[in-house]
Amino acid sequence: MSASLSLVVLDAVDAAPGVRSLSLADPSGATLPSYTPGSHVVVEIPAGEGRERPLANAYSLTGESLHPDRYSISVLHVPHSDGGHGGSAWMHTLGVGSQVQVLPPRSAFAPVRPASRHLLLGAGIGVTPLVSHLRSHARWGAPVEVLHLARPGQGAHLDDLVELGGDAVTLVHDRATWLTILRGRLRAQPMGTHLYTCGPAGFMDTVVAEATVAGWPAGRVHLEHFGIDALAPGEPFTVGVDGDVLDVPSGVSLLEALEEAGREIPSLCRQGVCGECRLKVGSATGLLHRDLYLTDDDKAAGDCVMACVSRAQPGADGRSHLEVLL
Template sequence: MTTLTLEVVAVDDQVPGIRTLRLAGAGREVLPSFTPGSHIVIQCAEGANAYSLTGETTSPHEYVVSVLECPQGRGGSRWIHRALAVGDTVMAHPPRSAFAPVLRATRHLLIAAGIGITPMVSHLRSARRWDRDVRLLYVHREGRGAYVDEIGSLTDNASLFTDRASFLSELSSALAGQPFGTHAYMCGPSQFIDDVVTTATALGWPGSRIHIEHFGGELAPGDPFEVELSCSGDVFTVESGVSLLESLTARGHAVPSLCHQGVCGECRVPVRSGQVLHRDLYLSDDERADSMMACVSRGSGRVELEL
C-alpha cells in the first residue's frame, strides 16, 4: 500500500483537548488532492487511525487534521497530543473518502457535534468554491468548538450551539423544512448520530438522503451472523460484539490487520455471496460489491467468503 512521509510543520493547541497538525511533504511538494469529506490514515506505535482533512482540497501543500485527545482510547490520540512536535515525521496513507457530498443534491445540510465538525469543514470549502447551497448545524461544549472562526469565514448559513436543548429544537425545524432534494450529512458520537437519524426518519427522510461519518472505534456490537468459507465449507457464527477478524483468527486463518477500525484496508477479505453491512471508511462503493473489512463490517444472515 502506498504511503506518504509527512512532516509536522505546525501545531495548534488553542482549543482545549484538540490538537491541530499541519503536515507537509518532506520536499514541500504538492500533495495529492482529495474529495471533500476525505480522511488520511496516520500510522502510530499503537496501529493506525483515520483523521478528517480540513484544509484546501485541490493541490494542497499541507494536510490539516484536528485530533481530539481520548484518554481511554486506543492510544493514537494520546501519541499525537503528547509525543508529536514540529519537525517530527509521520507515515500516512493517501486520502480516501466515504463521506463525499452528493453532487446532484439541491442542498447540503451538515449536522455535527464536537470533533465531528472536522469532515464538514472541507464540505464547506467545496460548497463555497462551487457556490452550492449549504447549511450547517454544529453543537459543541462551551469553549471547545473547533474551527468556529473558520466556519464564519466559509459560510453565512451556520448555526452554532453550546446547549443541547437549543440544538434539538433547531434540528427538528431544520430537518422538517428542507427543500426537496436536500441531502443530510452527520458526524459525531454514536448516540448523537442515532438521535439525529431517529429524528430525520420520523420526519420522513429516506435513508438514501442520510449520510453518516462514524468515529473510528465507536461501532455498535451488531447482530450475530453466519460465515461460510468456500475453500473448506466450514460454517461458523460470528457472535454479537465479536468481529469477523477475531473469529477468523481464532480459527487459524492469518488475516493481515493493522488498525482494527476499518480505515487502513489491511484486513480486506473477498465476499462470494451474502449481504454485508459495511461499516468501514476504506472501501469504495464498487469495492464493496465483492469485499468487506473483517475488523468492523458484519453480515446479515449468512455471508460466504472466498477464503
C-alpha cells in the first residue's frame, strides 16, 4: 500500500445541511498526485472519543484532478442512529489548519473513455464522484447527461452540476418524478452510452433494476458504493488458520477475530468495498458473502472471502466453519 500523505485542511465550509466540504493540501503547498476522475481518497480516522478502533473512510474527490493543489471532499454526517461509526462526525470537527493522514487517490469508478455518451445518475451525497466525472466530460467535450435526486433545499454541489453541465443537468426533488424521468431516459440513450450511478444502496438497486428492464447489459452500468448498509451481526462460526481454531462470535467479524488472535491482515475500509482484506479460503461448510468487492464468479468459486464482512454458513451437518490460508 502506498504511504499516506500528511495534509492540512485549507478550507472548510458547511456546504449543505449535514454536509461539510473540506479542501486538503500539502502543508508546503506542493502539487498533489493527479488522479482519474471518479477517484476517492481514504482518510485515516484515529481511535478514541467513542471509536473503538481507527477507521478508514473513503471520500470521492470533487475538484480538479490534474496537478491538483488540493484534494476537495464533501462529507455527509452519518449519525450513530443511522449506522454511522463516528468517522464522519470526526470529519465534521475538522477546521482550517487541522492535520489529516490521507492515502493517495484510488480509482474504482473511472469514466469509460471509448463510451460515446455518459449518463450520470446520482442521489444525495452520491453527487460527489459524478461532479468529478462531469468536470472531466466538460473539459473534453464528451456528450453527457445528468439526472440527480436531492431532497428539497438540501444537497451539496448542485451549483457545480449546473455550472459544469448546464442544460444537460436535470435536478429532481421527489422520488416519483425521478422514477418517471429515469425510465424515459434509460430508453432514449444512443448505442455506446455508459451509465454511472452513485447514491444510497436502495437508490442504486432501483437504477440497476430499471436499467436491466430497459435492456442495458451489465457492462454498461457502473456503480460506486458508499459501503454496505448496517449488517446483521450474523451467526457464530469457527475459523481454522494454520492448525488453530478460533471462535467468531455473533457481532464480531472474521477480520476482527483474526486480529484479536494476533494475525496481521491488510485491511482498509472494513465495509466490504475496498478489497484489501481478501483472504484465501481452503475449505468451508458454506460462505455468506456480504461484500461489494468480489465478482459473482469469485463468490461462486468459493475460494476467497472478504474478512471484514463475510462469514461462514452452516453445512449439511449444521456446523459453520471455514479454513483460511494466510
